[in-house]
Every structure is written in structure tokens, then in C-alpha cells.
Amino acid sequence: MAAKRSTPAAGGKTNAKSNVSPDELKKFYREMLLIRRFEEKAGQLYGMGLIGGFCHLYIGQEAVVVGLEAAASEGDKRITSYRDHGHMLACGMDAKGVMAELTGRIGGYSKGKGGSMHMFSKEKHFYGGHGIVGAQVPLGAGLAFSDKYRGNDRVTFTYFGDGAANQGQVYETYNMAELWSLPVIFVIENNQYAMGTSVQRSTKSPSLWERGAAYGIEGEEVDGMDVLAVKDAGQRAVAHCRAGNGPYILEVKTYRYRGHSMSDPAKYRTREEVQEMREKRDAIEHVRQLLLTGGHASEEDLKAIDKEIKDIVNEAAEFSKESPEPPLDELWTDIYADA
Amino acid sequence: MATEILMPALSPTMEEGTLAKWLVKEGDTVQAGDILAEIETDKATMEFEAVDEGVIGKILIPEGTEGVKVNTAIALIGDAGEDMSAAPTAAAPAPIAPVAEAAPAAPVAAAPAAPVADHSPDWPEGTPMKTQTVREALRDAMAEEMRGNDNVFLMGEEVGEYQGAYKISQGLLDEFGAKRVIDTPITEHGFAGIAVGAAFGGLNPIVEFMTFNFAMQAIDQIINSAAKTLYMSGGQMGCPIVFRGPNGAAARVGAQHSQDYAAWYAHIPGLKVVQPYTAADAKGLLKQAIRDANPVIFLENEILYGKTFEVPDLPDFTIPFGKAKIARAGDDVTLVSFGIGMTYAMEAADRLAAEGISAEVIDLRTLRPLDYGTVLASVQKTNRCVTIEEGFPVASIGNHISAYLMQNAFDYLDAPVINCTGKDVPMPYAANLEKLALVTTDEVVAAVKSVTYR
Numbered sequence: 152m153a154a155k156r157s158t159p160a161a162g163g164k165t166n167a168k169s170n171v172s173p174d175e176l177k178k179f180y181r182e183m184l185l186i187r188r189f190e191e192k193a194g195q196l197y198g199m200g201l202i203g204g205f206c207h208l209y210i211g212q213e214a215v216v217v218g219l220e221a222a223a224s225e226g227d228k229r230i231t232s233y234r235d236h237g238h239m240l241a242c243g244m245d246a247k248g249v250m251a252e253l254t255g256r257i258g259g260y261s262k263g264k265g266g267s268m269h270m271f272s273k274e275k276h277f278y279g280g281h282g283i284v285g286a287q288v289p290l291g292a293g294l295a296f297s298d299k300y301r302g303n304d305r306v307t308f309t310y311f312g313d314g315a316a317n318q319g320q321v322y323e324t325y326n327m328a329e330l331w332s333l334p335v336i337f338v339i340e341n342n343q344y345a346m347g348t349s350v351q352r353s354t355k356s357p358s359l360w361e362r363g364a365a366y367g368i369e370g371e372e373v374d375g376m377d378v379l380a381v382k383d384a385g386q387r388a389v390a391h392c393r394a395g396n397g398p399y400i401l402e403v404k405t406y407r408y409r410g411h412s413m414s415d416p417a418k419y420r421t422r423e424e425v426q427e428m429r430e431k432r433d434a435i436e437h438v439r440q441l442l443l444t445g446g447h448a449s450e451e452d453l454k455a456i457d458k459e460i461k462d463i464v465n466e467a468a469e470f471s472k473e474s475p476e477p478p479l480d481e482l483w484t485d486i487y488a489d490a
Numbered sequence: 491m492a493t494e495i496l497m498p499a500l501s502p503t504m505e506e507g508t509l510a511k512w513l514v515k516e517g518d519t520v521q522a523g524d525i526l527a528e529i530e531t532d533k534a535t536m537e538f539e540a541v542d543e544g545v546i547g548k549i550l551i552p553e554g555t556e557g558v559k560v561n562t563a564i565a566l567i568g569d570a571g572e573d574m575s576a577a578p579t580a581a582a583p584a585p586i587a588p589v590a591e592a593a594p595a596a597p598v599a600a601a602p603a604a605p606v607a608d609h610s611p612d613w614p615e616g617t618p619m620k621t622q623t624v625r626e627a628l629r630d631a632m633a634e635e636m637r638g639n640d641n642v643f644l645m646g647e648e649v650g651e652y653q654g655a656y657k658i659s660q661g662l663l664d665e666f667g668a669k670r671v672i673d674t675p676i677t678e679h680g681f682a683g684i685a686v687g688a689a690f691g692g693l694n695p696i697v698e699f700m701t702f703n704f705a706m707q708a709i710d711q712i713i714n715s716a717a718k719t720l721y722m723s724g725g726q727m728g729c730p731i732v733f734r735g736p737n738g739a740a741a742r743v744g745a746q747h748s749q750d751y752a753a754w755y756a757h758i759p760g761l762k763v764v765q766p767y768t769a770a771d772a773k774g775l776l777k778q779a780i781r782d783a784n785p786v787i788f789l790e791n792e793i794l795y796g797k798t799f800e801v802p803d804l805p806d807f808t809i810p811f812g813k814a815k816i817a818r819a820g821d822d823v824t825l826v827s828f829g830i831g832m833t834y835a836m837e838a839a840d841r842l843a844a845e846g847i848s849a850e851v852i853d854l855r856t857l858r859p860l861d862y863g864t865v866l867a868s869v870q871k872t873n874r875c876v877t878i879e880e881g882f883p884v885a886s887i888g889n890h891i892s893a894y895l896m897q898n899a900f901d902y903l904d905a906p907v908i909n910c911t912g913k914d915v916p917m918p919y920a921a922n923l924e925k926l927a928l929v930t931t932d933e934v935v936a937a938v939k940s941v942t943y944r
Contacts, residue, residue, distance in 0.1 A: 191522060193543040198498030200560055205502065228691070262724035269722035278690055278727070283714050289680050290715060293687015300643070300669070300693060323680025330675070408523070414501035416534035422525075429523070485725040486759050488783035490811070 214434035218381025235267035258474030285318030314345025339461035362401035370400025605863030644697030717760030736829030750881035774809030811857035
């Protein structure tokens with residue numbers, strides 16, 4: 152089976168596509184901005200010592216989850232790695248609950264017992280938040296297995312990075328997912344650096360989506376700085392899976408502006424490289440320009456959205472400081488479910 | 491109004507750092523994301539970015555200053571034209587999470603506060619019995635549970651068309667079809683993860699490992715994904731799954747195929763661990779495992795598969811976890827074992843009886859939760875204990891029981907507890923060496939004589 156490849160528009164500048172209305176464009180702007188401002192605030196709280204441990208920010212990659220959530224339907228599932236704050240906000244989880252988990256408080260999604268890398272919401276079909284690189288890939292295929300077993304048409308978005316793409320369990324999973332026609336979309340968020348190791352320094356086969364062809368899995372490369380292109384590709388992937396054609400791979404080319412985690416000195420890339428992406432390819436600025444030049448929104452409209460987002464994030468930060476630490480008896484709960 | 495820029499914590503362990511270099515000066519306008527300064531942490535030199543836009547009003551800590559504590563004000567930022575020279579220096583300190591008081595120590599999460607021995611019968615008196623092998627009992631347990639719950643399915647290598655590498659799943663494909671009896675490729679890591687995901691999705695998978703030696707490929711999914719997710723999700727996301735298959739030494743298959751993993755899995759909070767000896771226990775405990783809402787490690791043994799026992803002829807019976815069985819009552823010494831270790835324990839008890847030593851033999855049956863009450867009550871009666879298992883000696887189940895008895899029955903012990911285990915060597919192939927590497931009945935008898943001073 153030949154894998155196919157979508158062609159990103161010249162220069163990566165995609166025009167507003169017919170599949171997106173002005174309202175939806177505004178929604179994308181709002182959702183991407185929420186993730187960015189949330190993450191900036193998380194970085195700030197980390198600097199103040201309110202968030203501990205590892206904290207992996209999603210700044211720069213916002214278009215990936217926002218575009219793919221636009222292609223999802225109610226009941227679809229999603230699972231990802233430890234760089235998970237953006238995924239949670241994009242699927243509708245409450246910013247307060249996410250931030251309070253980051254500060255380790257009882258108001259967090261895991262009652263403060265999971266932290267940045269381990270959060271879940273059954274209600275929003277968000278299955279984590281997993282701290283072991285690549286482990287979420289078979290888990291995601293297993294979620295898809297449960298839907299196929301039940302005979303419904305749900306799909307599971309299984310996100311992983313370019314680093315995880317070299318894990319053996321990913322290929323074990325590709326093999327079984329295609330063998331059993333599991334409705335799983337493998338989303339490779341290729342931000343070009345696995346911690347500090349670039350794709351070029353990790354593999355001689357840098358086109359990650361094409362590896363699926365060895366297992367008969369179709370896929371494509373997507374411009375991950377263009378939320379419209381991401382939604383468009385997401386819709387193709389969802390249609391493929393829902394129709395019972397088995398898995399699909401999206402390699403979404405994106406870029407993380409911040410370090411791998413908060414303690415990353417970023418010596419493996421130049422400041423100029425980061426600055427160039429921010430200035431020329433920023434996903435939020437792209438949508439902002441589409442809204443303004445298309446006459447869909449005024450500067451004032453966007454300022455109002457900015458203000459609204461700032462309020463949500465400030466409220467989340469306040470909640471995350473005021474929510475108490477978990478009571479001490481929480482140490483001993485949730486180890487076993489009632490048999 | 492001017493706000494303070496505080497010395498940031500830039501790594502999980504940073505308490506103070508050196509303000510190496512300012513990249514802005516007083517009066518500069520900055521945007522969110524602009525680099526303000528370079529800070530040397532305990533790990534590296536880091537760039538410190540602005541989180542808000544504004545004008546740098548006053549630099550409070552000059553560059554080159556060492557030992558600047560986290561959360562010290564290092565500069566002021568405000569709006570253009572604002573006078574920040576007189577900004578309050580005693581601004582409210584950053585809120586720091588209150589430090590919780592030390593939690594009360596509890597050595598083992600699952601340990602009951604006051605262990606009680608439950609000696610109730612596993613099935614009603616007068617129940618008709620039938621003779622079955624362990625193999626047949628395991629198959630019947632799975633078949634019965636699969637008939638009762640459509641969400642139960644079996645997956646593993648050769649479980650379907652081959653009818654099971656050790657014939658445990660014989661006939662299941664014919665009865666339940668390929669949707670529920672699933673042959674996998676030889677990819678333990680991958681299919682264990684898929685099964686855990688299916689359990690997160692609400693199904694009840696039974697994963698057969700051809701042997702638990704191969705589960706080493708999958709142990710990350712078993713421990714990090716299956717066992718820990720309920721806790722990490724604050725109770726939201728459980729994992730009702732059974733991992734089962736033969737464990738421990740078979741015969742003459744060498745080091746890589748002959749390891750007992752009982753102690754490994756029993757170490758992990760979030761797992762339940764079962765290692766049955768008899769066919770009746772195999773059946774009742776496997777049915778219980780499939781119904782349990784938690785991940786269960788079900789350790790079988792190839793040598794026991796063909797052994798026959800009496801099994802209650804009941805349409806449905808289960809055996810609860812955490813309930814040991816007194817396999818033989820006695821007064822002089824307590825032998826504690828489980829799984830195939832029971833073979834040596836029972837043989838030893840027979841030989842000791844012939845020499846006038848009355849041994850009480852306890853079959854633990856489940857290792858997590860562990861029935862401390864039954865062990866404690868027996869040792870309080872006999873005042874002596876010998877443990878028997880095939881696994882390696884270091885950090886063994888026997889070691890754990892010894893420690894428990896030392897802490898909880900010190901005044902009752904008339905002799906040190908002895909652990910009879912496999913030897914501290916990889917399993918050799920040669921027949922004579924293999925026999926020597928395993929625990930032997932002779933060793934159990936000798937240990938009992940030692941603790942009874944005979």
C-alpha cells in the first residue's frame with residue numbers, strides 16, 4: 152500500500168481554507184492563546200517555586216492540538232506523553248484543575264497526586280499524561296481496541312514526539328494496529344528535538360511518517376504551525392479511521408520555543424533559530440493575521456479575547472495557589488480500586 | 491504599578507543561583523518571552539525570560555552576584571513613564587506552598603491494622619468434588635468468566651489456533667471465537683500495552699504470557715502503566731486486567747527461562763499477586779482475579795499444570811485474595827510457602843511427621859495482599875518458622891515474612907526464621923546442577939531441625 156503525502160502550501164503559508172468559518176478561526180485563536188498564556192503562567196509559577204519537579208511547556212506547538220481537536224467528535228479519545236498541558240486545555244479540561252495539579256493541590260485533576268505529567272479526565276476522554284517516553288503509544292492503540300471491540304466508530308488520537316518515534320514499542324504497536332485495523336490516529340508531534348537531540352542526530356530515516364509504510368499504514372506530513380492545515384489533515388485521518396480502514400499516521404512538523412523542561416539550558420540550538428520560528432512561523436500570529444486581513448476581527452475584538460484569556464489564566468493561577476494541599480490521608484487512597 | 495521580578499527556580503533542585511549577566515538595562519521596554527538575564531543554576535547557565543511586557547524600572551541585584559536565593563526580588567518592571575525608584579522593597583513575598591506535616595508512617599499500605607486469621611472453609615462442607623488438573627481448572631475458570639462477562643477476552647502468543655503453548659486455552663477459540671481469543675505477534679511489550687489501554691477503555695483483558703520470563707519485555711507497561719495509573723489519576727482511571735502464565739523454573743531450560751518473579755511483583759503497590767498451588771485454588775483465584783477491578787499478576791507453574799487435585803464441583807465459586815490456607819495443621823514449626831514451593835513444604839512435613847516433628851504448613855496463595863494474620867497466629871503457636879520458595883534469596887518473599895515476624899512476633903520466636911530459597915545463581919542447564927540450584931526437601935527438613943534444635 153502506498154503511503155501518500157499532503158503538500159503544504161508554498162512557504163508554509165496556508166490561506167484560510169473552506170473548512171474553517173470566521174467563527175472557527177476566532178475559536179482557534181482563542182484556544183491557542185489560552186494554551187500559550189497558560190503555559191507562560193505555569194513557567195512563572197515554576198520560577199516562584201510553586202510548581203516543582205519536571206514541567207514541560209507546550210509553547211510553540213499550540214496549532215497541533217487545536218487543529219486536531221477541531222477534527223474530533225464527542226466520544227473520541229486522546230492520550231499523550233508528559234508534554235500534556237496543551238492537550239488537556241484543547242479537549243476542554245478546566246484550566247483551574249490543570250494548574251492546581253501543577254501546584255500539587257487537592258483541586259487538581261489527580262488531587263495533587265499525579266503532577267504535570269500524570270493527569271486524566273474520563274469525562275473529556277483524556278487518558279493521560281504519561282511519563283515514560285513511548286509507553287502511551289500501545290496504550291492508545293488499546294483504547295482504540297476497546298472501541299473496535301464494542302463496535303462503535305470512535306477514534307483515538309495517540310500523540311507522541313519525534314523522540315518516542317524511535318521506541319521499539321511504537322513499531323510493535325504499528326504492526327498490531329494495522330493487523331487488527333484499530334481506529335487509532337498516531338500523531339507524531341515532530342518538534343525536531345528529543346530533549347536536546349535533533350532528529351538528524353537520532354536517525355538516518357528522518358521522515359518519520361513514512362516508516363508506517365513498512366506496516367501498511369497510510370499517513371502524511373503536516374505543517375504543524377498552520378492550524379488550518381492540521382485540521383484538514385486531521386479530518387482525513389478521522390475519516391479513514393471511522394470508515395474502518397485501520398490506523399493513520401500524521402507527522403506534524405512543529406517547534407517548541409521553550410526548553411525541553413524548565414531546567415533546559417538550550418545549548419543544542421541557537422537563539423536565532425528559535426527567534427526565526429517565533430517571528431516567521433508562529434501559529435497564533437498566523438491566525439491573528441488571517442482574522443485581521445480577512446476582516447473577520449478588529450484589533451479591538453482580539454484585545455477583548457486577549458483580556459478574556461488573561462482572566463481565565465489568572466483565575467486558574469489564583470485557584471492553584473488557594474486550593475489546599477491534599478490531606479495527609481490521601482497518601483493511602485487510590486492504590487487499589489474496590490474489587 | 492511596578493511589580494517585582496523574582497529570582498526564578500530554574501531546576502527542580504535549585505535553591506539559589508548566580509545572576510551571571512543582565513541582558514536588559516533600566517528603562518528598556520521588554521515583551522513577554524524576551525531574555526532578561528542569564529542565571530547560573532546548580533545545573534547549567536539558563537536564560538531567564540520576561541513573562542509580561544513592561545519597562546524595566548530598577549535593577550535590584552547587579553550582575554555577578556552569587557548566592558541569590560530563589561524568590562529574591564532582582565528587578566522591578568512596570569508601565570512606561572512610571573516612577574519605580576520608590577517602589578516598596580518589602581512587597582509581599584511570593585506565596586510558598588505550606589509544608590505538610592510529616593505523614594504518619596505505615597510500613598505496608600495493604601497491611602491491615604490488626605491482622606486477623608480467617609480460617610473459614612473455601613466452599614461449603616459436603617460440596618461434591620471432582621478430580622482435575624491445574625491446567626483444566628485454569629481453562630474452566632477463564633471459560634466461565636468469559637461466559638458471564640462479554641468484556642472479558644484473552645490475548646497472547648498461541649492462545650488461539652495453537653490452543654495454548656501449554657494448552658491452558660484449549661477449546662476457548664472454538665467457543666468464543668477470534669474476537670475474544672486473540673493470537674498476538676511475539677511482541678510482549680506492545681501487546682501488554684495494548685491490553686492495558688483496553689482495560690483503561692473499560693474492557694477486562696486476560697493477557698497470557700507464554701512464560702513470565704518474557705513479561706520482562708513488558709514490565710514497564712505492567713508497573714508504570716497498569717499498577718500506578720489509578721493512584722496517579724486520583725482514583726479516576728483503574729486497570730482491571732489479569733496477566734497470567736507459567737512462572738519459575740520448568741525443567742532443563744536454562745537461566746533465561748527459569749526465574750521466579752513472585753518477589754518482583756509483590757514489591758509493587760497497585761498490583762495484586764497470586765501464586766496458587768492446587769487446582770481448586772487455581773480456579774477459584776483466577777475467577778476472582780478476572781473479576782477484580784485492579785491489575786492482577788497470576789503466577790502459574792509449568793510443572794504443576796499436569797498435577798491433579800480435588801476441585802469443588804460447583805457452577806461458580808471464587809476464593810478471596812489475602813486469605814492463606816492451612817494446608818496441614820501442626821504444632822512444632824510453621825512452614826510458609828506458596829505455588830510450587832508447597833511441593834517441598836508438604837513432602838518435608840510428611841518426613842518430619844515420621845520423625846515426630848509436627849509441622850503446620852501455610853499456603854499463602856496470594857502474595858499481595860498477604861495474609862499476615864494467619865502466619866502470625868501460627869507462629870505464635872509454634873514459635874518457629876521456615877519459609878520455602880524457589881526464587882532467589884535476596885529480597886525474597888521469605889525475607890519479607892522474616893522481617894514481619896521479627897517486628898510483630900519477636901517475643902514468640904524460639905529460633906531465627908530460616909528462608910529456604912533457590913540458590914543465588916542463574917539457573918544452570920546441567921541436570922545435576924539444576925537440581926542443586928532449586929530448593930530441596932532435604933534443605934527444608936534440615937532447616938526445621940535447626941529451628942527446633944533437633
